[in-house]
Amino acid sequence: xxxxxxxxxxxxxxxxxxxxxxxxxxxxxxxxxxxxxxxxxxxxxxxxxxxxxxxxxxxxxxxxxxxxxxxxxxxxxxxxxxxxxxxxxxxxxxxxxxxxxxxxxxxxxxxx
Amino acid sequence: xxxxxxxxxxxxxxxxxxxxxxxxxxxxxxxxxxxxxxxxxxxxxxxxxxxxxxxxxxxxxxxxxxxxxxxxxxxxxxxxxxxxxxxxxxxxxxxxxxxxxxxxxxxxxx
Numbered sequence: 001x002x003x004x005x006x007x008x009x010x011x012x013x014x015x016x017x018x019x020x021x022x023x024x025x026x027x028x029x030x031x032x033x034x035x036x037x038x039x040x041x042x043x044x045x046x047x048x049x050x051x052x053x054x055x056x057x058x059x060x061x062x063x064x065x066x067x068x069x070x071x072x073x074x075x076x077x078x079x080x081x082x083x084x085x086x087x088x089x090x091x092x093x094x095x096x097x098x099x100x101x102x103x104x105x106x107x108x109x110x111x112x
Numbered sequence: 113x114x115x116x117x118x119x120x121x122x123x124x125x126x127x128x129x130x131x132x133x134x135x136x137x138x139x140x141x142x143x144x145x146x147x148x149x150x151x152x153x154x155x156x157x158x159x160x161x162x163x164x165x166x167x168x169x170x171x172x173x174x175x176x177x178x179x180x181x182x183x184x185x186x187x188x189x190x191x192x193x194x195x196x197x198x199x200x201x202x203x204x205x206x207x208x209x210x211x212x213x214x215x216x217x218x219x220x221x222x
Binding site: 035040041042043044045048058090099100101103104105106 | 116120144146153154155156157158161199203209210211212213214215
């Protein structure tokens with residue numbers, strides 16, 4: 001079984017809809033991250049969490065919110081989806097004191 | 113100016129050849145550096161860390177040049193399976209927020 005899982009893997013939605021992307025991990029890592037990847041750009045950090053009670057905005061948090069329901073779960077919500085949020089979204093995990101990040105398989109989101 | 117810049121490629125290289133590409137970073141206070149590999153439509157995976165003294169792992173060698181603010185990746189005896197996009201990643205501080213390059217695409221041809 002994969003250590004970091006994301007659901008759904010693909011999603012098509014319409015402008016204005018609220019959607020949630022979910023991430024679960026069995027690695028026991030305390031840190032979790034949400035990134036988006038767009039063609040020609042590097043991964044950009046949306047939100048990150050160093051533990052259940054710690055949530056931080058990343059580079060591009062506008063239009064997004066997150067919830068860290070448990071150490072193993074970190075969900076990303078698009079409150080009112082817009083077409084320029086069409087992207088590949090990755091969840092990642094890491095250990096405190098470690099720099100390596102471990103990624104889920106990604107969610108492809110298309111906003112029409 | 114982008115904080116981490118890479119030549120997007122693609123680099124088309126015959127199997128067995130040696131290929132190298134660089135990545136430049138803008139923040140001279142950057143503390144640590146990495147190369148990740150990303151296969152088409154898949155998640156990034158750590159390839160190797162880049163130490164001040166350089167780092168070698170089999171056919172892969174990574175080097176850091178702090179004076180000129182770039183890191184490099186050299187692949188020797190390239191294999192078809194090396195075809196991927198190579199992402200340069202920089203940690204600018206102590207909070208483990210990583211800055212990602214857009215990647216260099218490598219295609220190894222038989």
